Amino acid sequence: xxxxxxxxxxxxxxxDYPNFRSLEGAKNDALAFEEWVLDCDQGGGVPPENCHTVLxxxxxxxxxxxxxxxxxxxxxxxxxxxxxxxxxxFYLYFSGHGLSRDRLGMDLCLGKWSRTHRRQALDANDYHxxxxxxxxxxxxxxxxxxxxxxxxxxxxxxxxxxSPRPADAAGSDRCFIGYATEFQNLAMEAEVGGADSLGGQExxxxxxxxxxxxxxxxxGAARDEGGVPASRLKDYLEAATIEIAERNGHKQTPEIxxxxxxxxxxxxxxxxxxxxxxxxxxxxxxxxxxxLVGPDNQEIKRAPAATGPWRVQLSAGLHIIEDTASGxxxxxxxxxxxxxxxxxx
Amino acid sequence: xxxxxxxVDNTFPFVVHAPEPEINVTVYDAYDRERGSALGTTxxxxxxxxxxKVRSDRMGQIEDEFIRHGGATETxxxxxxxxxxxxxxxxxxxxxxxxxxxQQYSLETTAPPLGDGEQDAHLFVFIRAAxxxxxxxxxxxxxxxxxxxxxxxxxxxxxxxxxxxxxxxWMAFSAKSVSGFYIARYRIGDFSRDVAVFLPSQWQTQVFLxxxxxxxxxxxxxxxxxxxxxxxxxxxIIRSVDIALTGLQNNDQRIPSGxxxxxxxxxFDNPMLGLLAAHFLLRSEHPDGDLIDTVLGNLxxxxxxxxxxxxxxxxAASRFEAPxxxxxxxxxxxxxxxxxxxxxxxxxxxxxxxxxxxxxxxxTRLLGDSPWSSWDSLNYQDTGALLAPDEDEEVxxxxxxxxxxxxxxxxxxxxxxxxxxxRSLRVPxxxxxxxxxxxxRRTSTDLRxxxxxxxxxxxxxxxDDDQRARIREKAASLVSRFLK
Numbered sequence: 079x080x081x082x083x084x085x086x087x088x089x090x091x092x093x094d095y096p097n098f099r100s101l102e103g104a105k106n107d108a109l110a111f112e113e114w115v116l117d118c119d120q121g122g123g124v125p126p127e128n129c130h131t132v133l134x135x136x137x138x139x140x141x142x143x144x145x146x147x148x149x150x151x152x153x154x155x156x157x158x159x160x161x162x163x164x165x166x167x168f169y170l171y172f173s174g175h176g177l178s179r180d181r182l183g184m185d186l187c188l189g190k191w192s193r194t195h196r197r198q199a200l201d202a203n204d205y206h207x208x209x210x211x212x213x214x215x216x217x218x219x220x221x222x223x224x225x226x227x228x229x230x231x232x233x234x235x236x237x238x239x240x241s242p243r244p245a246d247a248a249g250s251d252r253c254f255i256g257y258a259t260e261f262q263n264l265a266m267e268a269e270v271g272g273a274d275s276l277g278g279q280e281x282x283x284x285x286x287x288x289x290x291x292x293x294x295x296x297x298g299a300a301r302d303e304g305g306v307p308a309s310r311l312k313d314y315l316e317a318a319t320i321e322i323a324e325r326n327g328h329k330q331t332p333e334i335x336x337x338x339x340x341x342x343x344x345x346x347x348x349x350x351x352x353x354x355x356x357x358x359x360x361x362x363x364x365x366x367x368x369x370l371v372g373p374d375n376q377e378i379k380r381a382p383a384a385t386g387p388w389r390v391q392l393s394a395g396l397h398i399i400e401d402t403a404s405g406x407x408x409x410x411x412x413x414x415x416x417x418x419x420x421x422x423x
Numbered sequence: 424x425x426x427x428x429x430x431v432d433n434t435f436p437f438v439v440h441a442p443e444p445e446i447n448v449t450v451y452d453a454y455d456r457e458r459g460s461a462l463g464t465t466x467x468x469x470x471x472x473x474x475x476k477v478r479s480d481r482m483g484q485i486e487d488e489f490i491r492h493g494g495a496t497e498t499x500x501x502x503x504x505x506x507x508x509x510x511x512x513x514x515x516x517x518x519x520x521x522x523x524x525x526q527q528y529s530l531e532t533t534a535p536p537l538g539d540g541e542q543d544a545h546l547f548v549f550i551r552a553a554x555x556x557x558x559x560x561x562x563x564x565x566x567x568x569x570x571x572x573x574x575x576x577x578x579x580x581x582x583x584x585x586x587x588x589x590x591x592x593w594m595a596f597s598a599k600s601v602s603g604f605y606i607a608r609y610r611i612g613d614f615s616r617d618v619a620v621f622l623p624s625q626w627q628t629q630v631f632l633x634x635x636x637x638x639x640x641x642x643x644x645x646x647x648x649x650x651x652x653x654x655x656x657x658x659x660i661i662r663s664v665d666i667a668l669t670g671l672q673n674n675d676q677r678i679p680s681g682x683x684x685x686x687x688x689x690x691f692d693n694p695m696l697g698l699l700a701a702h703f704l705l706r707s708e709h710p711d712g713d714l715i716d717t718v719l720g721n722l723x724x725x726x727x728x729x730x731x732x733x734x735x736x737x738x739a740a741s742r743f744e745a746p747x748x749x750x751x752x753x754x755x756x757x758x759x760x761x762x763x764x765x766x767x768x769x770x771x772x773x774x775x776x777x778x779x780x781x782x783x784x785x786x787t788r789l790l791g792d793s794p795w796s797s798w799d800s801l802n803y804q805d806t807g808a809l810l811a812p813d814e815d816e817e818v819x820x821x822x823x824x825x826x827x828x829x830x831x832x833x834x835x836x837x838x839x840x841x842x843x844x845x846r847s848l849r850v851p852x853x854x855x856x857x858x859x860x861x862x863x864r865r866t867s868t869d870l871r872x873x874x875x876x877x878x879x880x881x882x883x884x885x886x887d888d889d890q891r892a893r894i895r896e897k898a899a900s901l902v903s904r905f906l907k
Contacts, residue, residue: 196820196824197823197827233847235827313451313454313456317476320485320487329485331483372453373452373453373473374453374472374474375474394454395454396452397453409476
C-alpha cells in the first residue's frame with residue numbers, strides 16, 4: 079500500500095501507573111500497532127510525520143493530559159487549512175487502564191490515576207466529539223485496549239481542545255469503535271511469543287484485544303484482493319479476542335461498533351489473506367485418529383496422533399483440529415507471529 | 424436458496440434449537456460472519472458446506488460449539504456453563520456436599536437471634552468454596568460480622584454460631600432476626616467492606632457467597648423465601664433470580680424472559696423477582712407504566728418497608744415526572760442501581776438523602792464491582808456512632824475531583840454550578856459543598872501549587888490577551904476563594 083498522506087494517527091500506550099497497578103504490555107502493544115500503522119507494504123501507510131505516539135515514562139510521570147492534547151493539537155495544526163477532501167482517516171489507539179461509567183464510552187486512565195485521583199483520565203467520548211467536530215476526517219477509527227470496569231464516582235476529563243462551534247462539515251464522518259471488553263468487564267493481557275523459538279521473538283505481554291487486532295490487520299481478516307474491510311475486522315475481533323482470552327483461561331468479550339455503510343466501508347492496509355506455518359503437537363494421552371479441517375469443511379489431514387507433531391501451512395479462516403476418539407475439538411485461527419506457531423492439543 | 428444464476432445450489436438446512444428460553448443462539452461462519460440469531464427459539468438457516476460456530480449466550484455467559492456442516496444439520500445448542508455462589512441445580516459450581524447443608528441449615532438456626540424485638544425475619548448466610556478440592560482444607564480467612572443499622576456489631580461468624588465443614592469448605596450462619604436494615608461487614612487484613620442487607624418481615628433472606636482464599640462479596644447472591652420453606656436448590660424461581668442478577672451484574676439490557684414471565688403471570692410471590700423485574704422494566708427505553716404500577720403494587724404488599732421498593736418508587740416517579748417530595752432514603756437499598764439512581768436525583772432533590780444518614784455517608788465510598796450496594800467500611804466507635812472524618816486527612820477523591828472540576832471550569836470559562844459537579848460525581852450536592860469547605864480550610868502549599876501549575880499551563884494555551892486577562896482574573900478569584 080502506498081503512503082496515505084491523508085491519514086493521521088494518535089497512539090498512546092501507558093504501562094506506568096505508580097499509584098495504581100502498573101501494566102507490562104501496553105507500551106509494547108502501542109508500538110506494535112504503530113508498526114502496522116507506518117508499514118507501507120501491508121499496513122496503514124501513515125506517513126511518520128502524521129503519526130503521533132505517546133508512551134508512558136515513570137519519572138517524571140508522563141504523559142499528563144496536556145501531552146496528549148498537544149499531540150492532538152499538532153494534528154489539528156497540520157490539517158486545519160486542508161479541505162475535507164485532503165484529509166481522510168484518523169486512528170486513535172489507546173492501551174492502558176480504562177474505566178467506564180456506562181455502556182457508552184469510556185475513560186482512559188493517565189499514569190497519575192489512582193483511587194483518589196479518579197479524574198486523571200481522558201473522557202474518550204469527548205475526545206471523539208472534538209475530533210469529529212473539526213469536520214475534517216471522514217473516517218474515525220477508535221481502538222481501546224483497556225478495561226471498562228465501573229468504578230463509582232470516576233469520571234474522565236474532557237478534551238482541552240474544544241472548538242468554539244462545530245465546523246460546517248462536522249457530523250459527516252463515520253466511525254469504527256473497538257472496545258477490548260464489554261461494559262463492566264476486564265481486559266486481560268497474557269504472555270505471548272515466548273514459545274516461539276524459531277522466530278527469536280522476545281517474550282512479551284500483549285493485550286488479547288491487540289493480539290486479535292494485529293492478527294486481523296496483518297492478514298487474518300483480509301479479503302482475497304488484499305486489505306481488511308471494516309466489517310471483516312469487526313467479525314474477526316469479536317471472534318478472535320474471545321478465543322485468545324479463553325486459551326489463557328480468561329473471559330473477555332470485545333464490543334465493536336462499526337458505523338460504516340456496508341457498500342462504502344474503509345479497507346485497512348493491503349495485507350493479503352494470511353498464510354502461516356503451524357505445528358500441532360499432540361498430548362501423549364491422545365491415541366486415536368486426529369483430523370484437521372479447513373473453513374470449507376474439507377479435511378486437510380487425517381492421521382493417528384502418533385504421527386505428530388504435524389507441520390502444516392494454513393490460510394485465513396477458522397480451522398479445527400478434532401480428536402475423533404474423544405470428540406474434543408480445538409479452534410485454530412491465524413495470529414500474527416513470526417516463524418512457526420505452535421498449537422498444543 | 425440459490426447462490427447465483429446457473430450455480431448449483433449446495434446449501435443444506437442448518438437448524439439449531441435454543442436449549443432454554445434465556446439463551447440467545449448465534450451462528451457464525453468460518454470467516455466470523457454472523458449468519459443468523461434467535462433468542463430462546465429454533466433458528467432455521469440454509470447454509471453452504473463449511474465450518475460453523477454456534478454460540479450460546481445466557482446474559483453474558485457464553486459457550487461456543489464448532490460444527491462441520493456438509494449435509495442437513497440439526498442440533499441443540501450447548502448450555503453455557505452456569506456458575507453461581509448458590510448451589511443451584513444445574514450450576515457447574517454446585518456439588519451435593521454444598522447443596523445438602525445449604526438446604527439443611529436454611530431450615531435450622533445456628534446462632535442466637537439478631538436484634539431485640541419480634542423475630543419476624545430470618546437471615547441465612549452460606550459461604551462455600553468453588554469445590555472441596557479448591558478449598559485445600561484448613562479454615563476460612565477473614566471475618567464476617569452482622570451489624571445493626573447504627574453500626575453496633577450483633578454477631579461475628581465463628582465456631583460458636585456457625586455450622587461448618589473445613590474439609591469440603593462451607594460455612595452456614597442462620598439466625599432469626601428482627602426485620603429491618605442491617606450491615607454485613609467482611610474484613611480481611613486492612614481491607615474492610617460493608618454491604619447493605621435488608622431483612623423484610625415474614626421473609627427469610629438467603630445470602631450466598633463464594634470463598635476463594637477470600638470471600639468474594641462482588642458475586643453475592645441474595646434470595647428471599649418464606650421462613651418455613653428454606654432454600655431449595657431446584658427452585659426455578661430462584662434460578663430465574665440468579666440469572667437476572669447475572670444480567671444486572673453484566674449490565675445486560677435484555678429483560679430475562681423467565682423473570683418477566685414469573686413476575687407477571689401468576690407466580691408473583693417472590694419479592695426479589697419483583698425487584699429485579701421492576702429494575703429491568705425501568706431500564707427500558709419506553710417503560711410500560713401500567714406494568715410497573717402492577718409490579719410495585721405487588722411489592723408494596725410483600726415488602727412494604729424495603730429501601731429497594733422506595734428506590735424503585737423514586738425511579739418510577741422520576742421517569743414518569745411525578746413529584747419526589749415525599750421520599751426519603753436514609754438507608755441504602757440493597758441493589759446498587761437503585762442507590763445510584765437516587766444519588767443522581769439527589770442533586771436536584773437533596774431531601775432524598777438526609778444529611779449524615781448512612782446513604783449520605785457512604786456516597787463517596789461506594790464500590791462498583793457488584794449489583795449490590797457495598798462500600799469501603801465506615802469507621803464506627805464502639806457505641807456504634809460514626810466517627811467524624813479527620814479534618815487533617817489527605818485530600819480525598821471528592822476534593823481532588825472538585826479541584827479538577829474548577830480547573831475544567833477555568834479552561835472552558837464556564838459558569839460554576841455545584842449541582843453539575845455533584846451530578847457528574849454522583850454524590851449529594853452537600854458532599855461537594857463539604858469538599859469545597861474542606862479545600863477552603865486548607866493552607867497547604869502543595870495544594871496551592873497544584874492548582875497554580877494547572878493555571879500556568881492553561882495560560883500558555885490561551886492565545887488571546889483579553890481572554891487570558893479574563894481567565895487570570897477569574898482564577899485569582901477562585902484561588903482566593905478556595906485556597907486562601
